[in-house]
Amino acid sequence: MTSRRLVLTRSATLVGAASTGLLLPEIVRAQSAKVRVGFMLPYTGTFAQLGVAIENGTRLAIDQQGGKLGGREIEYFKVDDESEPSKGIENATKLIQRDKVDVLIGTVHSGVQMGIHKVARESGVLNLIPNAGVHIATRAQCAPNVFRTSFSNSQPTRALGKAMIDRGHKKAVWITWKYAAGDEAFEGFKESYTAAGGTIIKELGLPFPNVEFQALLTEIAALKPDAVACFFAGGGAAKFIKDYAAAGLKGKIPLYGSGFLTEGMLDDATAPSAQGIMTALHYSDSLNTKRNQEFRLAYAKTFRMQPDVYAVQGYDTGLLLTQGATAVKGDLNNKKDLYSALENAVVDSPRGKWTMSKSHNPVQDMYLRVVEGKENKVLGVAVKALADSGAGCRMG
Amino acid sequence: MDLANFLIQLLNSAQYGLLLFMLAAGLTLIFGIMGVVNLAHGSFYMLGAYLAYWLMGLSGSLTVAIIGGTLLMVLFGLLLEKYLFRYFYERDHLDQVLLTFGLIYIFEELRSILWGDDVHGVAVPALWEWSIQLTDNLSYPGYRLFMSGVCIVFALALYFLISKTKIGMKIRAGAFNRDMAESLGINIGRIHALVFAIGIALASIAGMVAAPVSSVYPNMGSQVLIMCFVVVVIGGIGSVRGALIAAMLVGLVDTFGKVLLPQVSGMLVYVLMALVLLWKPEGLLKQ
Numbered sequence: 001m002t003s004r005r006l007v008l009t010r011s012a013t014l015v016g017a018a019s020t021g022l023l024l025p026e027i028v029r030a031q032s033a034k035v036r037v038g039f040m041l042p043y044t045g046t047f048a049q050l051g052v053a054i055e056n057g058t059r060l061a062i063d064q065q066g067g068k069l070g071g072r073e074i075e076y077f078k079v080d081d082e083s084e085p086s087k088g089i090e091n092a093t094k095l096i097q098r099d100k101v102d103v104l105i106g107t108v109h110s111g112v113q114m115g116i117h118k119v120a121r122e123s124g125v126l127n128l129i130p131n132a133g134v135h136i137a138t139r140a141q142c143a144p145n146v147f148r149t150s151f152s153n154s155q156p157t158r159a160l161g162k163a164m165i166d167r168g169h170k171k172a173v174w175i176t177w178k179y180a181a182g183d184e185a186f187e188g189f190k191e192s193y194t195a196a197g198g199t200i201i202k203e204l205g206l207p208f209p210n211v212e213f214q215a216l217l218t219e220i221a222a223l224k225p226d227a228v229a230c231f232f233a234g235g236g237a238a239k240f241i242k243d244y245a246a247a248g249l250k251g252k253i254p255l256y257g258s259g260f261l262t263e264g265m266l267d268d269a270t271a272p273s274a275q276g277i278m279t280a281l282h283y284s285d286s287l288n289t290k291r292n293q294e295f296r297l298a299y300a301k302t303f304r305m306q307p308d309v310y311a312v313q314g315y316d317t318g319l320l321l322t323q324g325a326t327a328v329k330g331d332l333n334n335k336k337d338l339y340s341a342l343e344n345a346v347v348d349s350p351r352g353k354w355t356m357s358k359s360h361n362p363v364q365d366m367y368l369r370v371v372e373g374k375e376n377k378v379l380g381v382a383v384k385a386l387a388d389s390g391a392g393c394r395m396g
Numbered sequence: 397m398d399l400a401n402f403l404i405q406l407l408n409s410a411q412y413g414l415l416l417f418m419l420a421a422g423l424t425l426i427f428g429i430m431g432v433v434n435l436a437h438g439s440f441y442m443l444g445a446y447l448a449y450w451l452m453g454l455s456g457s458l459t460v461a462i463i464g465g466t467l468l469m470v471l472f473g474l475l476l477e478k479y480l481f482r483y484f485y486e487r488d489h490l491d492q493v494l495l496t497f498g499l500i501y502i503f504e505e506l507r508s509i510l511w512g513d514d515v516h517g518v519a520v521p522a523l524w525e526w527s528i529q530l531t532d533n534l535s536y537p538g539y540r541l542f543m544s545g546v547c548i549v550f551a552l553a554l555y556f557l558i559s560k561t562k563i564g565m566k567i568r569a570g571a572f573n574r575d576m577a578e579s580l581g582i583n584i585g586r587i588h589a590l591v592f593a594i595g596i597a598l599a600s601i602a603g604m605v606a607a608p609v610s611s612v613y614p615n616m617g618s619q620v621l622i623m624c625f626v627v628v629v630i631g632g633i634g635s636v637r638g639a640l641i642a643a644m645l646v647g648l649v650d651t652f653g654k655v656l657l658p659q660v661s662g663m664l665v666y667v668l669m670a671l672v673l674l675w676k677p678e679g680l681l682k683q
Binding site: 044209212215238 | 397398401404405411513514515516517518520539609610611614619651659661662
């Protein structure tokens with residue numbers, strides 16, 4: 001049923017769209033303008049380095065293929081999302097309405113992603129997610145124009161269960177921050193670990209981003225599990241690693257985690273406490289493949305710094321976008337063919353080849369890694385072609 | 397939970413409580429004696445921690461970092477008091493809240509300019525890098541004992557200063573009746589500057605001592621600020637002894653809550669606060 005108010009608001013939207021040029025005949029836009037690519041990433045704040053790495057990676061991938069999209073020149077637009085969820089909708093709207101981008105690449109923070117997601121679903125503009133792993137974007141609220149090139153929050157932990165059982169750890173304690181990403185990471189661990197025959201004897205948690213772990217570490221020592229599995233990232237991860245060692249648990253109760261636990265943490269201060277920690281992730285700096293070494297060399301030469309997993313995710317975003325644009329010869333308004341090209345893409349990534357799931361999330365190998373010295377040494381593939389369940393996703 | 401574990405968790409509670417006390421004592425003093433609501437108190441903790449990181453990088457010694465950092469922060473506090481806070485004693489609490497809320501942003505930006513937005517670890521000094529084997533698989537880090545020791549020393553010093561010395565008597569007189577104290581020849585301006593400096597010193601020392609175990613990271617001040625306010629409100633605004641009792645209570649509830657009721661641990665401290673306020677609306681010990 002269409003109410004009168006809905007008719008009114010829709011007509012108002014149409015008038016607004018017409019006045020901003022959104023309704024110009026598509027052919028005119030396709031021929032006249034450069035492709036407009038918008039980055040909505042954190043360029044300040046805690047995640048600033050991640051934003052820069054993602055943009056660098058994307059540009060490198062596009063530049064390596066001639067710096068054009070389907071033969072058309074590119075004009076880039078940038079908005080700093082500050083990892084500030086309350087400004088998510090406003091910033092995404094800026095890129096889409098003011099800058100009229102054809103594709104919006106962003107972002108890192110899951111809360112901000114939800115803002116982008118709302119705007120992307122309403123406007124129908126192509127959105128490529130280069131990091132944020134929030135489940136709902138590729139599950140219950142999946143959309144034909146939204147594609148993720150990184151991971152879903154439960155993907156890395158889903159690779160832990162079997163690896164732990166294979167090593168004889170049948171009773172485990174889980175510990176994380178009590179917030180959305182922590183809960184989603186737990187889903188992956190719980191399902192894979194219990195399916196492999198393991199028992200989770202206790203779930204421990206503390207409010208995000210609290211870092212007073214001492215009481216919980218005492219509890220872990222008292223419970224004496226075969227192993228501990230966890231999800232922590234950023235500064236809290238470094239602190240957890242150090243506290244775990246300081247409490248004397250390192251070397252006595254093996255520690256497993258989502259790869260973000262040790263990603264970028266292995267500096268002089270933390271590396272000694274991190275030795276032997278096992279993690280699962282879709283990438284490792286030390287991945288010994290020709291593809292990865294070529295990528296790392298090119299990135300280091302271009303930007304004079306070492307790439308990380310976020311740079312790879314940005315790089316893959318660039319690869320995916322060029323593949324899609326080439327398939328439609330630069331006409332990004334040919335949405336049917338564009339989306340079908342993106343859905344069927346095989347991305348030849350530094351992390352290894354991956355494909356797109358039905359709900360638009362990477363189907364990718366998860367590596368089991370162990371901290372040795374200052375690197376995450378790859379022990380092998382923990383799970384091949386791991387897909388997110390995409391539960392509740394109905395495209396349309 | 398067996399007895400050994402119970403005792404270890406008690407030790408954890410006490411250590412956390414003592415650190416909270418260091419922070420809350422300054423906040424409650426500044427409010428109780430000067431009547432200023434200082435939302436920027438957590439920022440002094442943050443600045444202290446970053447100073448410890450920075451000075452330790454330069455000198456290689458945490459002792460030097462703590463002494464140097466405290467001197468710098470006290471100087472900074474005296475300047476702030478002289479050129480900013482002094483003009484706000486007589487004004488509405490809302491004005492003070494706006495001022496100190498703005499200061500949080502300024503201090504965070506200052507931190508960002510000076511030290512960047514990265515998380516940094518601070519090494520535990522070699523002297524304290526040992527641990528005591530408590531059970532077959534748990535050790536207690538020596539540095540945590542050192543932290544508790546520092547907190548106890550400062551708590552005792554504060555008690556002695558306020559209740560046994562002449563300056564302490566003047567501070568108490570000023571808090572009790574400002575006009576009367578002034579007419580008796582006490583220089584209240586100087587007392588306020590002193591109290592402000594003590595408050596800042598306590599917060600920044602807490603930050604410096606905690607830096608090796610907590611790492612230093614942006615916005616670390618806002619997290620502790622909320623806990624500080626909980627402690628001050630439970631203890632009774634302005635009461636240092638109340639803050640001590642409240643800090644130990646919060647330490648106990650937080651520690652055992654995390655272990656026994658992990659699902660709701662985040663809110664237990666606030667439940668405690670609500671219960672105390674129902675029972676004693678002015679806090680445990682009202683001045």
